[in-house]
Amino acid sequence: MFCLHYFPKLKNDAFLRACHGQETNHVPVWCMRQAGRYLPEFREFRAGKDFFETCRSPAACCELTLQPLRRFPFDAAIIFSDILVIPQAMGMDVQMVAGKGPTFPEPLKEPEDLLLLQPKVDVNKELGYVFKAITLTRHKLDGKVPLIGFTGAPWTLMAYMIEGGGSTTHSKAKRWLYRHPEASHKLLKMLTDVIVEYLLGQVAAGAQALQVFESHAGCLGPVEFQEFSLPYLRDIARKVKDQLKESGQDVPMIVFAKDGHYGLEDLSQSHYEVVGLDWTIDPRSARERTGGKVSLQGNMDPCALYAPKERISEIVKKMLEGFGTRGYIANLGHGLYPDMDPENVGAFVEAVHTHSRHLNLK
Numbered sequence: 001m002f003c004l005h006y007f008p009k010l011k012n013d014a015f016l017r018a019c020h021g022q023e024t025n026h027v028p029v030w031c032m033r034q035a036g037r038y039l040p041e042f043r044e045f046r047a048g049k050d051f052f053e054t055c056r057s058p059a060a061c062c063e064l065t066l067q068p069l070r071r072f073p074f075d076a077a078i079i080f081s082d083i084l085v086i087p088q089a090m091g092m093d094v095q096m097v098a099g100k101g102p103t104f105p106e107p108l109k110e111p112e113d114l115l116l117l118q119p120k121v122d123v124n125k126e127l128g129y130v131f132k133a134i135t136l137t138r139h140k141l142d143g144k145v146p147l148i149g150f151t152g153a154p155w156t157l158m159a160y161m162i163e164g165g166g167s168t169t170h171s172k173a174k175r176w177l178y179r180h181p182e183a184s185h186k187l188l189k190m191l192t193d194v195i196v197e198y199l200l201g202q203v204a205a206g207a208q209a210l211q212v213f214e215s216h217a218g219c220l221g222p223v224e225f226q227e228f229s230l231p232y233l234r235d236i237a238r239k240v241k242d243q244l245k246e247s248g249q250d251v252p253m254i255v256f257a258k259d260g261h262y263g264l265e266d267l268s269q270s271h272y273e274v275v276g277l278d279w280t281i282d283p284r285s286a287r288e289r290t291g292g293k294v295s296l297q298g299n300m301d302p303c304a305l306y307a308p309k310e311r312i313s314e315i316v317k318k319m320l321e322g323f324g325t326r327g328y329i330a331n332l333g334h335g336l337y338p339d340m341d342p343e344n345v346g347a348f349v350e351a352v353h354t355h356s357r358h359l360n361l362k
């Protein structure tokens with residue numbers, strides 16, 4: 001798949017350089033859920049509109065992606081969308097219920113239900129609206145910063161498809177792993193195939209980096225992770241990279257396995273350039289355990305944004321000292337919450353830029 005678009009020249013390549021472990025003047029920074037409800041302009045724009053209708057409007061996705069960049073000097077943009085567009089593309093109904101989050105009226109219950117899923121998803125037809133949003137946003141960004149595309153990882157998507165929404169235990173989905181391992185692998189493989197096509201389509205549309213969200217790694221133990229998550233994460237990176245190599249493209253990939261600290265060594269040897277970290281991992285130990293093989297991204301506790309600005313600055317400085325300034329992308333350990341103060345997000349970004357420039361001069 002070749003990229004047929006001509007896009008404005010990139011002006012700030014700090015994020016892409018850091019993904020590849022190259023030197024940068026400052027440490028690049030972005031925030032998971034930077035296009036989100038903590039911004040009053042986001043709430044105003046989204047008011048009264050259905051969530052997935054918004055996802056299907058390229059113009060709306062473009063506007064929501066750009067909003068945080070008008071306020072803060074983030075070093076990357078992430079396309080506004082959701083991980084649950086994939087189960088939709090496979091034929092499942094998903095609704096966003098106010099106060100409850102994503103809901104599947106008819107989740108998968110038994111292995112026979114896999115027959116209800118589309119066996120061969122036409123990704124261009126079903127998810128073309130995401131590709132259009134990416135192309136439009138890439139033009140509108142005007143080369144200010146790179147645009148990140150993303151997907152949910154197979155296990156995380158499987159968990160939603162079986163739980164029917166968010167869950168604290170994921171016991172319904174884990175029941176499949178223990179009771180129906182073969183059907184679980186079948187579903188994970190189906191998801192992997194769609195995800196690979198989806199990521200390649202995002203790159204063809206203009207995505208300059210890709211993040212894979214394994215948000216529910218934490219409910220797996222090391223043994224289940226090895227069997228039901230890691231092989232598929234590896235497959236995705238390998239297949240996407242093999243295809244991109246054929247067309248001479250080099251797009252860095254980030255894997256973020258939330259609460260998957262037990263898998264850090266493996267994740268650093270899974271063909272991803274960057275491993276994203278949640279806040280339960282100490283920066284220095286993450287560097288030791290990944291042995292300089294990958295760049296790292298993360299990992300301030302999002303709740304540290306409730307602290308006064310001076311304290312945020314101190315926390316950021318410590319984090320930068322722990323990770324070092326090379327091969328590092330500053331971020332939170334998970335997404336921003338709706339009640340966070342945009343001013344403190346600004347303080348976080350500024351602290352990353354200021355402290356990292358100082359550290360680089362030392």
Ligand SMILES: Cc1c2[nH]c(c1CCC(=O)O)Cc1[nH]c(c(CCC(=O)O)c1C)Cc1[nH]c(c(CCC(=O)O)c1C)Cc1[nH]c(c(CCC(=O)O)c1C)C2
Pocket residue numbers: 031032033034035036037046051078079080081082083084101102150165166167213215258335
């Ligand atoms: C802003 C937003 C999104 N999704 C949802 C919201 C809030 C609802 C709204 O605006 O009305 C519902 C929305 N979508 C989802 C949830 C979580 C539900 C749950 O598990 O309880 C909610 C509330 C599912 C989802 N969706 C996503 C993940 C992976 C990241 C993570 O671990 O948080 C997950 C798990 C990815 C996602 N989702 C979104 C982005 C946009 C880009 C950005 O980061 O700025 C991204 C990357 C956008």
